[in-house]
Amino acid sequence: MDGDPHDWSLLPLDLLRLLGEKLELPHRIVFRTMCKSWCSALPSVIVPYPWLLLPAQQIDDSCTFLPLPSDNEHHSYFKFSPVPPLHGMCYAGSNGGWVAIVDLAFNISLLNPLTRAQIHLPSLLDLFPCETLPNCGGYIFHDKKVGNYYFNDFETCRDYHLKKVIFSSNPTPNNYMAMVICNGFPSAYTKAGISKWINLDFSMRDLIYYNGLFYALMGPLEIVTIVIPPNQ
Structure with a gap:
């Protein structure tokens, strides 16, 4: 005002x-x-919970929220115009009404689609040993295990290598924590005040955030607690 x-x-x-x-x-x-x-x-x-967030079918279109269970006869779904437009974004995770969205260039942010608050996180691109080829519409990756190079277009690369993003509840620009699980690459974390993702040098099968801590599924019978150092 x-x-x-x-x-x-x-x-x-x-x-x-x-x-x-x-x-x-x-x-x-x-x-x-x-x-x-x-x-x-x-x-x-x-707020009815949980909700499905259906992505826009056209550029700059409205997204659709659908509470579960839904009774369409009573208009339990509604459309809402997001900022920024969500068309073409990858939905990588959600928590407490916020979603993690990633574009084709691996720029990632946390977005509250209702209040339109947005928190920009460090780019995920530095996690991958690749070279951007804008004229070809993709990336060249170096496979260290066999010493070969391979090409992925932007969308295939993002949707394959990015498995899941988990972040803390009620995030703000000055107070958030986030972790990412990648296919073929180690997991990583970041937090408010850090300008990059920090590699953990290990992978995990799944990850959740609960009551201030991250819990990782390492194997069929192994769950570990991951504590992000407060001084990093």
Whole structure:
């Protein structure tokens, strides 16, 4: 509301409540994030959980949210325009209403599609021993095991090598942790204040984040706790 000659936060609460109750669910959530008075005018939004986020079929199209279980006769699904556009993005993970999205150049960010908050993470491209060939639309990889080179186009490379991104709950630009599992390459982590991904020199089968810690499935009967050092 900066720069607006009218102080919209001073509107009567009963008027704000009447306006807010007429909004669809995603817009009510955004409504409550505007300022303290707008937030207090509406009760906390009860969000149906879990949701499916269906990607846009066209560039700059709206994404679709579908609560599960869904009753389409009662309009339980809704469309919402994301920022940035999600068309062509890879959905690599989710946590608490946030999603990890990755483009073809391995630029990664955490996005809240409802509030439109976005946190940019370091590029994933440095994790892979490859050379970008923009004129050919892909990457050249060096296979150290056999000493050969091979080519992957941008989309195949991203969708094959990027397996999963797991991140901490309620992330902010100054407080987040994230880990990535890659096919054919070791796992890595990053956190707020670090400008790169740090290689862990080992791989894992799966990974979850729970109650402030990462838990990794290393084998059929082996689960380990991974603690990210606070000084790194």
